[in-house]
Amino acid sequence: MCQLLGMNANVPTDVMFSFAGLARRADEHKDGFGIAFFEDRGLRTFVDPRSARESPVAELVRRYPIKSDNVIAHIRKATQGRVALENTHPFVRELWGRYWVFAHNGDLKDFRPRLHAAFRPVGDTDSERAFCWLMQEMAKAHAAVPDVAELTHTLRELLPQPAAHGSFNLLLSNGQALWAHCSTRLHFVERAHPFGRATLSDEDVSVDFAALTTPEDRIAVVATEPMTCDEAWQAIAPGGLRVFAGGRAVV
Amino acid sequence: MCQLLGMNANVPTDVMFSFAGLARRADEHKDGFGIAFFEDRGLRTFVDPRSARESPVAELVRRYPIKSDNVIAHIRKATQGRVALENTHPFVRELWGRYWVFAHNGDLKDFRPRLHAAFRPVGDTDSERAFCWLMQEMAKAHAAVPDVAELTHTLRELLPQPAAHGSFNLLLSNGQALWAHCSTRLHFVERAHPFGRATLSDEDVSVDFAALTTPEDRIAVVATEPMTCDEAWQAIAPGGLRVFAGGRAVV
Numbered sequence: 001m002c003q004l005l006g007m008n009a010n011v012p013t014d015v016m017f018s019f020a021g022l023a024r025r026a027d028e029h030k031d032g033f034g035i036a037f038f039e040d041r042g043l044r045t046f047v048d049p050r051s052a053r054e055s056p057v058a059e060l061v062r063r064y065p066i067k068s069d070n071v072i073a074h075i076r077k078a079t080q081g082r083v084a085l086e087n088t089h090p091f092v093r094e095l096w097g098r099y100w101v102f103a104h105n106g107d108l109k110d111f112r113p114r115l116h117a118a119f120r121p122v123g124d125t126d127s128e129r130a131f132c133w134l135m136q137e138m139a140k141a142h143a144a145v146p147d148v149a150e151l152t153h154t155l156r157e158l159l160p161q162p163a164a165h166g167s168f169n170l171l172l173s174n175g176q177a178l179w180a181h182c183s184t185r186l187h188f189v190e191r192a193h194p195f196g197r198a199t200l201s202d203e204d205v206s207v208d209f210a211a212l213t214t215p216e217d218r219i220a221v222v223a224t225e226p227m228t229c230d231e232a233w234q235a236i237a238p239g240g241l242r243v244f245a246g247g248r249a250v251v
Numbered sequence: 252m253c254q255l256l257g258m259n260a261n262v263p264t265d266v267m268f269s270f271a272g273l274a275r276r277a278d279e280h281k282d283g284f285g286i287a288f289f290e291d292r293g294l295r296t297f298v299d300p301r302s303a304r305e306s307p308v309a310e311l312v313r314r315y316p317i318k319s320d321n322v323i324a325h326i327r328k329a330t331q332g333r334v335a336l337e338n339t340h341p342f343v344r345e346l347w348g349r350y351w352v353f354a355h356n357g358d359l360k361d362f363r364p365r366l367h368a369a370f371r372p373v374g375d376t377d378s379e380r381a382f383c384w385l386m387q388e389m390a391k392a393h394a395a396v397p398d399v400a401e402l403t404h405t406l407r408e409l410l411p412q413p414a415a416h417g418s419f420n421l422l423l424s425n426g427q428a429l430w431a432h433c434s435t436r437l438h439f440v441e442r443a444h445p446f447g448r449a450t451l452s453d454e455d456v457s458v459d460f461a462a463l464t465t466p467e468d469r470i471a472v473v474a475t476e477p478m479t480c481d482e483a484w485q486a487i488a489p490g491g492l493r494v495f496a497g498g499r500a501v502v
Binding site: 039040041042043044045046047048049056057060063064084085086087088092093094095096097098099117118119120121122123139 | 290291293295296297298299300307308311314315335336337338339343344345346347348349368369371372373374390
């Protein structure tokens with residue numbers, strides 16, 4: 001299974017701590033990694049078909065404190081599609097003058113919807129195909145960028161279709177919010193004042209968020225498995241869609 | 252004026268030598284840089300709104316020998332659009348299941364075509380607007396990825412329209428070929444067996460390509476200004492469109 005990591009914050013925040021934890025999990029997920037950082041409407045994406053353990057690009061991401069309000073990262077264990085750059089998550093498309101970033105953990109069997117519009121897969125993964133279909137259906141449902149609540153409503157209608165074909169844990173962001181859909185395993189934690197200390201589950205590394213934040217900061221982190229061993233991670237229920245905006249879970 | 256750099260090769264080749272020369276030119280072009288590498292259909296893009304002289308991302312690109320068959324790089328001096336990530340070239344869109352990469356050097360006045368299709372600018376540059384229009388018109392002209400000669404024909408029809416609004420030096424690639432359109436200044440060089448030594452114009456650095464290549468290798472490099480002082484760079488005539496495939500200029 002691949003591993004997902006997402007972050008949504010009300011002020012641009014770096015994810016070096018969480019990414020260090022994710023990269024530790026790359027032992028069994030050696031088929032590439034990718035991470036996308038929104039900075040307002042702008043986006044930068046780093047992908048490498050090499051493992052996050054040995055990739056110079058991952059090393060850059062671990063060391064360069066890129067501050068972002070929405071982040072999606074993925075480490076890959078290939079199920080469908082060969083190990084190649086075009087099959088490396090996250091995938092990006094533009095719609096309504098906004099970039100959309102998507103990463104998927106799971107496996108969809110025989111989900112081959114008709115793609116008749118402007119979004120076509122470049123690689124050969126089930127994940128990118130599902131993303132293109134999602135973009136196509138979103139484009140039909142709205143004429144311009146809908147607000148977060150409206151788009152959430154649309155996603156709740158659309159997601160069960162690919163999800164019926166297998167496991168479809170996913171993260172999606174347009175830079176305004178982070179959507180997290182759970183099929184089998186996905187967890188999140190919300191961090192807010194008073195901030196405390198957190199310790200990575202996979203490595204003896206801890207950080208005191210109180211020293212790095214202001215009382216107004218809010219951060220939500222989503223991951224396949226809880227990243228830290230001393231915070232109150234919540235499981236998203238199978239079939240559940242959670243939305244994060246302004247650094248917190250919204251209804 | 253911004254600076255463009257493009258590379259097309261018949262076997263995946265790194266551009267560390269040329270990028271070092273480009274980064275030297277970043278003194279006057281401090282408003283960001285970007286570079287996109289095709290690896291077959293796959294693409295990785297590194298962008299940073301910081302100068303290529305000080306960006307850790309540029310440092311990575313200088314040190315990590317990413318081998319690619321088509322590269323487009325850009326260092327920016329802002330004319331339209333503020334210094335921001337979403338205004339940093341190159342721009343990327345997907346069409347017909349292929350990524351398309353575009354970078355522009357120049358300034359278009361009052362080019363505001365109607366964008367009624369699937370491509371909208373995310374930032375506020377004249378460049379991204381012209382790219383979206385180009386993608387829209389290409390999508391109308393062909394039902395699927397055309398071959399290089401056909402697309403070149405389409406581009407020859409389309410490019411004069413934005414070019415009439417100012418200067419429109421540009422590089423475009425879909426991973427199969429590199430198109431270079433000159434409005435004011437653009438040069439290229441072809442490297443083939445027997446390979447010789449080349450010395451950067453901007454820095455006392457030289458490289459012996461004979462030691463790094465095989466007799467079958469072919470590489471074409473396109474740049475705003477010749478990058479080396481001891482090779483036979485050719486100017487592309489104003490209004491001219493050149494196409495590079497398999498590491499050489501094709502008719």
